[in-house]
């Protein structure tokens with residue numbers, strides 16, 4: 001699937017790639033509509049249908065990933081809602097083994113995420129993987145989500161990486177496409193971002209079923 005001798009830099013997405021996307025799916029599709037509905041005196045179905053157009057408007061923008069934006073839009077502390085369900089935060093299988101393997105191969109290991117800093121902190125606390133990265137970047141600091149090629153330009157201003165010797169693992173097809181447009185050579189999708197959802201069609205991208213395949 002990948003010739004490691006050609007790779008120097010490994011860019012890794014967080015949610016749905018290293019971490020089970022089930023937490024995020026549950027948070028946005030269950031917890032948030034439920035609690036927002038309770039606050040507004042409506043049931044979860046009604047809350048979902050009212051939230052859907054609001055969510056759609058911001059999709060693939062930085063606001064979509066911004067907890068502060070949603071707290072203001074929905075007039076509630078959105079981050080706080082995650083506390084009740086933080087037990088759902090978990091690593092995908094063989095992530096620790098894979099990260100250790102990359103370290104042994106002496107690769108530059110870089111986290112690149114659209115996740116908000118509060119979620120990053122919570123998820124690092126829960127999973128303890130922070131020490132496995134040489135660098136961690138979130139798109140909020142860059143001012144552009146990964147779906148925008150500008151993100152990769154700003155990343156290149158922050159760390160040295162050569163397109164030819166860089167691999168990106170990401171469960172988001174729009175992100176893989178923007179990285180390809182920028183010129184990153186090796187791109188891999190994730191076949192099962194959520195342990196609780198069906199296999200994902202990764203379209204034109206090869207997909208990793210389990211990091212075990214790469215050990």
Ligand SMILES: [Mg+2]
Pocket residue numbers: 013014015016017170171172
């Ligand atoms: Mg992701």
